Amino acid sequence: MSELHKFLFEGLPVRGMLVRLTDGWREVLARRAASGEAFPAPVRALLGEMAAAGVLMQGNIQFAGALVLQMYGDGPVKLAVAEVRSDLAFRVTAKVVGAVADDARLEAMLNVHGQGRCAITLDPQDKRPGQQPYQGVVALHGDHREPLQQLGEVLEHYMLQSEQLDTRLILAADDQVAAGLLIQRLPVQGGANLQGARRNEDLIGLDEAYKRIALLAGTLTRAELLTLDADTILRRLFWEEPIRRFAPLRGEDGEGGPRFVCSCSRERVGNMLKGLGRAEIDGIVTEQGRVEIGCDFCGATYHFDPVDVGELFTPAERQAPGSDAKH
Numbered sequence: 001m002s003e004l005h006k007f008l009f010e011g012l013p014v015r016g017m018l019v020r021l022t023d024g025w026r027e028v029l030a031r032r033a034a035s036g037e038a039f040p041a042p043v044r045a046l047l048g049e050m051a052a053a054g055v056l057m058q059g060n061i062q063f064a065g066a067l068v069l070q071m072y073g074d075g076p077v078k079l080a081v082a083e084v085r086s087d088l089a090f091r092v093t094a095k096v097v098g099a100v101a102d103d104a105r106l107e108a109m110l111n112v113h114g115q116g117r118c119a120i121t122l123d124p125q126d127k128r129p130g131q132q133p134y135q136g137v138v139a140l141h142g143d144h145r146e147p148l149q150q151l152g153e154v155l156e157h158y159m160l161q162s163e164q165l166d167t168r169l170i171l172a173a174d175d176q177v178a179a180g181l182l183i184q185r186l187p188v189q190g191g192a193n194l195q196g197a198r199r200n201e202d203l204i205g206l207d208e209a210y211k212r213i214a215l216l217a218g219t220l221t222r223a224e225l226l227t228l229d230a231d232t233i234l235r236r237l238f239w240e241e242p243i244r245r246f247a248p249l250r251g252e253d254g255e256g257g258p259r260f261v262c263s264c265s266r267e268r269v270g271n272m273l274k275g276l277g278r279a280e281i282d283g284i285v286t287e288q289g290r291v292e293i294g295c296d297f298c299g300a301t302y303h304f305d306p307v308d309v310g311e312l313f314t315p316a317e318r319q320a321p322g323s324d325a326k327h
């Protein structure tokens with residue numbers, strides 16, 4: 001079962017989270033395989049890491065809306081997307097054009113010409129009219145223009161640049177598990193008055209605590225992250241630290257934990273078709289007999305035959321006499 005574990009270090013300005021996506025992650029891959037368009041292995045691993053990272057980031061900020069992680073590439077992977085809603089429901093997809101080598105890393109997939117980008121969008125649930133979603137963008141290279149090969153490093157840069165938060169992020173995914181460990185330095189309360197409020201050595205000690213814990217987190221191998229359960233990982237890494245854990249959120253059994261859910265629907269597809277305009281849709285119907293739209297996230301297919309298309313473009317008052325729309 002997929003789970004998200006939150007914890008903090010007692011008395012230290014450090015918090016952490018550990019996520020393991022299992023059932024939901026396997027379902028994503030199974031659906032894609034069933035469509036006959038399975039992603040290459042390195043893309044599957046990237047999407048798994050993105051799903052894990054998305055859940056960690058959403059779990060971290062508890063944003064009332066969708067957190068969307070997008071990688072725009074200039075290599076064979078044109079786009080990779082992970083979306084995580086506030087209830088930790090996640091979905092992922094990618095657009096791959098061209099061959100991806102079995103050992104391809106971030107640069108070979110997305111950043112061949114140095115133009116790759118990672119965008120994090122926060123799309124609020126209840127938008128005010130005209131309100132734009134918040135978006136932050138980071139390049140896929142480090143401070144010295146060296147190309148980054150790990151998604152975790154890219155997102156560490158993002159957190160530091162956009163939120164001024166020191167973060168250590170370790171991610172890994174295979175076809176069974178997508179997992180991640182996040183360690184983050186919390187802003188010390190009191191900000192500007194710190195010098196007066198605390199003795200210098202206390203401050204240095206708090207600073208050292210984050211560094212020590214981040215270093216410990218960095219010793220976690222990908223294999224350990226993928227194969228060990230949360231209890232074992234946290235005990236092995238932090239057995240000397242004053243760790244305090246919260247009840248894990250488990251998905252797939254209704255405890256509000258991470259799980260795969262696709263938010264596509266016939267209504268949404270219909271609205272999208274309406275947006276394209278009647279002439280465009282009639283053109284497709286004339287050519288192909290009906291409109292067929294597949295969901296890239298879950299593999300669902302929606303068909304609209306000429307009658308459906310006619311209804312789609314019928315004004316609402318004629319379609320539903322006596323409905324609420326006519327008050």
Ligand SMILES: [Zn+2]
Pocket residue numbers: 262263264265295296297298299300
């Ligand atoms: Zn869908």
